[in-house]
Amino acid sequence: MGLRRLLLTWVALLVLLSMTIAASFLPIGNWRQLANMAIAAAKAGLIVWIFMKMRQETALVRLAGVIAAVLLLVLGSLLASDYLFRIDSPLIRIDGSNARGPLTPDAASSGERSP
Amino acid sequence: MTTLRHEPFLDIARQREADRLGMVVFLASEAMLFGALVMGLLALRTFQPAPFAAASERLNLLAGSVNTAVLLTSSLLVAIGAEARALNRNRLATWMLGIAALLGIAFLIIKGREYYQEYGEGLMPGAGPYQDFGSPGARMFMDGYFVATGLHAFHVLVGVAMLAGCAWRLRRSDPPSKVGIENVGLYWHLVDVVWVFLFPILYLSR
Amino acid sequence: MSRAGLHDASREEAAPLRTPAEAQSYLNDGNSLRSWLLTTDHKRIAILYLTSITGFFAIAATAAAMMRLNLLTPQGALLTAEGYNRAFTMHGVIMVWFFLIPSIPNVFGNFLIPLMIGARDMAFPRLNLASWYIFMAGGLFTLAALIFGGVDTGWTFYTPLSSTYANGNVVLALTAVFIAGWSSILTGINFIVTIHKLRAPGMTWGRLPLFVWTHYATALILVLATPVLTVTLLLVAAERLFGLGIFNPALGGDPLLFQHLFWFYSHPAVYIMVLPAMGVVSELVPAAAHKKLFGYWFVAYSSLAIALVGFLVWGHHMFVSGQSMYASTVFSFLSLVVAVPSAIKVYNWTATLYKGSIALNAAFLFAMGFIGLFVMGGLTGLMLALLAIDVHVHDTYFVVAHFHYIMVGGAVTAYLGAMHFWWPKMFGRMYNEVWGRISAVLVFIGFNVTFFPQFLLGYMGMPRRYHEYPPEFQTLHVLSTGGAGLLGLGYALPLIYLLYSLRHGEPASANPWKATGLEWTVPSPPPTHNFEDTPIVVREPYDYPLSHDSSIA
Numbered sequence: 001m002g003l004r005r006l007l008l009t010w011v012a013l014l015v016l017l018s019m020t021i022a023a024s025f026l027p028i029g030n031w032r033q034l035a036n037m038a039i040a041a042a043k044a045g046l047i048v049w050i051f052m053k054m055r056q057e058t059a060l061v062r063l064a065g066v067i068a069a070v071l072l073l074v075l076g077s078l079l080a081s082d083y084l085f086r087i088d089s090p091l092i093r094i095d096g097s098n099a100r101g102p103l104t105p106d107a108a109s110s111g112e113r114s115p
Numbered sequence: 116m117t118t119l120r121h122e123p124f125l126d127i128a129r130q131r132e133a134d135r136l137g138m139v140v141f142l143a144s145e146a147m148l149f150g151a152l153v154m155g156l157l158a159l160r161t162f163q164p165a166p167f168a169a170a171s172e173r174l175n176l177l178a179g180s181v182n183t184a185v186l187l188t189s190s191l192l193v194a195i196g197a198e199a200r201a202l203n204r205n206r207l208a209t210w211m212l213g214i215a216a217l218l219g220i221a222f223l224i225i226k227g228r229e230y231y232q233e234y235g236e237g238l239m240p241g242a243g244p245y246q247d248f249g250s251p252g253a254r255m256f257m258d259g260y261f262v263a264t265g266l267h268a269f270h271v272l273v274g275v276a277m278l279a280g281c282a283w284r285l286r287r288s289d290p291p292s293k294v295g296i297e298n299v300g301l302y303w304h305l306v307d308v309v310w311v312f313l314f315p316i317l318y319l320s321r
Numbered sequence: 322m323s324r325a326g327l328h329d330a331s332r333e334e335a336a337p338l339r340t341p342a343e344a345q346s347y348l349n350d351g352n353s354l355r356s357w358l359l360t361t362d363h364k365r366i367a368i369l370y371l372t373s374i375t376g377f378f379a380i381a382a383t384a385a386a387m388m389r390l391n392l393l394t395p396q397g398a399l400l401t402a403e404g405y406n407r408a409f410t411m412h413g414v415i416m417v418w419f420f421l422i423p424s425i426p427n428v429f430g431n432f433l434i435p436l437m438i439g440a441r442d443m444a445f446p447r448l449n450l451a452s453w454y455i456f457m458a459g460g461l462f463t464l465a466a467l468i469f470g471g472v473d474t475g476w477t478f479y480t481p482l483s484s485t486y487a488n489g490n491v492v493l494a495l496t497a498v499f500i501a502g503w504s505s506i507l508t509g510i511n512f513i514v515t516i517h518k519l520r521a522p523g524m525t526w527g528r529l530p531l532f533v534w535t536h537y538a539t540a541l542i543l544v545l546a547t548p549v550l551t552v553t554l555l556l557v558a559a560e561r562l563f564g565l566g567i568f569n570p571a572l573g574g575d576p577l578l579f580q581h582l583f584w585f586y587s588h589p590a591v592y593i594m595v596l597p598a599m600g601v602v603s604e605l606v607p608a609a610a611h612k613k614l615f616g617y618w619f620v621a622y623s624s625l626a627i628a629l630v631g632f633l634v635w636g637h638h639m640f641v642s643g644q645s646m647y648a649s650t651v652f653s654f655l656s657l658v659v660a661v662p663s664a665i666k667v668y669n670w671t672a673t674l675y676k677g678s679i680a681l682n683a684a685f686l687f688a689m690g691f692i693g694l695f696v697m698g699g700l701t702g703l704m705l706a707l708l709a710i711d712v713h714v715h716d717t718y719f720v721v722a723h724f725h726y727i728m729v730g731g732a733v734t735a736y737l738g739a740m741h742f743w744w745p746k747m748f749g750r751m752y753n754e755v756w757g758r759i760s761a762v763l764v765f766i767g768f769n770v771t772f773f774p775q776f777l778l779g780y781m782g783m784p785r786r787y788h789e790y791p792p793e794f795q796t797l798h799v800l801s802t803g804g805a806g807l808l809g810l811g812y813a814l815p816l817i818y819l820l821y822s823l824r825h826g827e828p829a830s831a832n833p834w835k836a837t838g839l840e841w842t843v844p845s846p847p848p849t850h851n852f853e854d855t856p857i858v859v860r861e862p863y864d865y866p867l868s869h870d871s872s873i874a
Binding site for chain 2: 435440441442443444445446506509510511513514517518519544545546547548549551552553555556559560563564565566567572573574575578581582585855
Binding site: 002003006007009010013014017020021023024032033036037039040043044047048050051052053057058060061064065067068069071072075076079083084 | 132135136139140142143144146147150151153154157158161176180183184187188190191193194195198297300301304305307308311312314315316319320321
């Protein structure tokens with residue numbers, strides 16, 4: 001019945017919420033951000049698919065919904081192609097000059113990179 | 116979005132489809148609005164990761180978590196309300212949308228109290244008795260926090276107004292159509308989805 | 322159709338002040354100011370846009386005239402540096418957001434899309450009117466910014482100049498564009514829903530005029546790209562008002578973040594400006610050649626491809642700003658890719674003309690001008706997409722010439738072509754064909770004299786946005802300013818003879834050009850509700866008697 005599905009979805013959302021809060025206290029380092037994003041995507045997916053009833057909509061409406069997500073992924077990835085690969089990025093090495101990378105002892109404490 | 120057909124449509128089913136498509140396209144543009152902001156926040160995080168995380172720890176995690184639960188619950192009620200309208204159970208729909216609107220107001224109150232707390236702790240850029248960021252990176256984090264949550268709160272306010280308006284009109288003899296109620300619901304759910312992404316980025320970057 | 326040859330006034334009957342068709346048309350359906358300002362008729366809204374954007378064009382053209390006059394001498398004697406900065410900012414802001422972006426979509430798109438698909442109006446008529454009012458509100462803020470002294474940041478509002486250091490009415494200008502953006506978004510929503518949901522029976526996607534295809538692609542960009550601009554301008558205003566630091570390098574921010582977000586919108590924005598122009602040309606060329614469009618599906622899908630790939634190339638505006646070399650390489654490659662669908666369209670238009678029976682009327686001359694000038698602009702765009710070249714010519718007149726070839730040589734020329742093609746439909750009057758051809762030629766010549774020297778100037782190193790320059794550049798600058806005068810004349814002429822035709826023009830028949838398309842099946846001007854009975858479409862698009870063996874229907 002419609003109500004049952006809605007209530008189950010709500011419970012699942014609250015469970016995911018607890019998971020994401022708990023994850024921020026687990027010692028998993030940088031994977032935390034990825035985990036949080038994945039959980040957020042799952043929650044968003046549930047809301048879109050069940051609450052917004054995308055499962056019952058036409059392909060056209062679903063496409064309209066998807067297209068923004070795809071475009072945002074494009075924005076994100078191309079932004080990343082800039083920000084992750086700047087001259088002082090630890091991901092690239094030019095003439096061995098980045099051999100030490102920006103995380104030298106003095107730089108590491110403030111975590112700042114040179115502008 | 117009444118139950119009546121109007122120009123230029125020649126049949127009501129088409130008009131309903133057009134209303135639905137129009138709302139979804141509009142929501143796609145809202146998604147781009149907030150999405151670009153989120154991308155900006157993520158980029159900010161790459162500038163100075165440690166201060167960003169440190170600033171995130173200074174936010175009120177309890178308030179943020181409660182607010183998330185509040186919005187998720189209000190989404191549930193809106194979804195139930197839309198179902199109720201579809202079954203012509205307008206009184207139930209009125210209650211559902213009305214309580215959802217109240218939950219939206221609760222969200223805004225909790226948010227307001229957070230802002231007040233941050234103001235007092237010197238975390239509001241350009242305002243407050245003193246400024247206590249600790250580092251430029253933390254200050255930029257708070258910049259992003261206020262713009263993102265401020266814009267979101269504005270959208271919550273608009274959503275509350277629409278929900279309350281629908282709840283009111285459902286009690287009268289000319290209630291909004293099922294598609295109309297669902298469209299308002301779609302807007303509310305998008306506001307919820309945006310928060311679902313804002314919450315971990317802002318509160319859980321610790 | 323044309324009145325070439327000697328004009329014998331004694332043998333002419335006076336044109337009626339109001340033809341019978343006009344009396345029953347949308348033009349006469351209520352004559353009060355209120356009926357125009359509160360209309361929901363898409364045709365009247367198109368006229369509202371037409372009059373307002375003409376006004377904005379005049380203001381921005383005046384700014385351009387001041388710039389060109391200032392550049393007659395190396396010392397830049399007419400304007401100070403500050404004044405020159407304000408001139409080019411106003412020129413850019415008004416031309417981009419208050420002329421080019423609304424020009425073809427909001428005038429011709431609004432007027433023609435319901436007619437072309439067989440509908441009685443747009444899907445959301447009141448939203449359509451709201452779009453115009455929002456547009457005017459944005460325009461008012463722009464005028465306010467202008468009156469209060471202007472802004473000197475350039476239409477690109479680069480940070481940290483705009484967010485931290487600029488004096489002037491930056492927030493006012495940002496608000497103006499912010500508001501205008503909402504008009505764009507609502508227009509886009511209206512177009513998309515109208516084209517999906519209001520096509521007449523039998524009007525399948527494969528029978529739509531390419532004008533509708535390109536406006537659909539344009540609407541996608543309007544809806545998806547404009548919100549990014551909205552939020553970016555909001556951030557700059559917030560940075561300016563509340564001292565945020567996200568774009569300020571002194572506070573650890575990144576000015577490049579602004580550029581990324583700004584150009585993520587503004588590059589697709591140039592496709593908002595050029596895709597409708599391509600749609601116009603796709604109508605003008607088959608009509609002039611009396612021949613079926615060559616490669617219909619190629620042209621249709623390349624419109625969508627341009628819209629899609631156009632979202633992937635924004636970083637080519639930032640090759641020398643400090644973004645990573647890796648990103649620059651990716652953007653350079655993608656920028657080369659985006660040229661392909663545009664080129665495909667040019668090939669198809671050319672193939673359409675082959676073995677056609679071509680009528681050299683004014684509209685067609687403008688379309689020809691578009692193709693030639695757009696190709697020049699596109700090829701120089703390819704040059705700019707190459708990192709090795711861009712490093713040398715970035716921020717020089719080479720770039721200025723490139724985008725003016727596309728925006729003015731392309732989009733404005735197509736706008737004039739559309740004006741000359743659909744004027745009889747919109748107003749029920751024929752204009753003087755000879756003057757039409759004269760202005761098409763004048764615009765083409767004037768444009769080239771203005772902007773070709775700028776390629777040379779840029780290549781030789783003349784920077785853009787400079788109010789003074791070394792004396793060796795003067796000859797080319799003088800040439801360019803002279804051309805600008807010719808171009809201005811070319812633009813002023815249609816204003817005169819088109820307005821003249823409203824009272825004195827020969828009444829137009831329903832289909833003066835013998836073109837295909839549903840808009841030509843209704844009277845000129847059309848009645849308010851467009852069609853008496855909903856048309857049922859059975860014919861293929863561009864169903865001219867002539868075709869080539871390889872024409873794909």
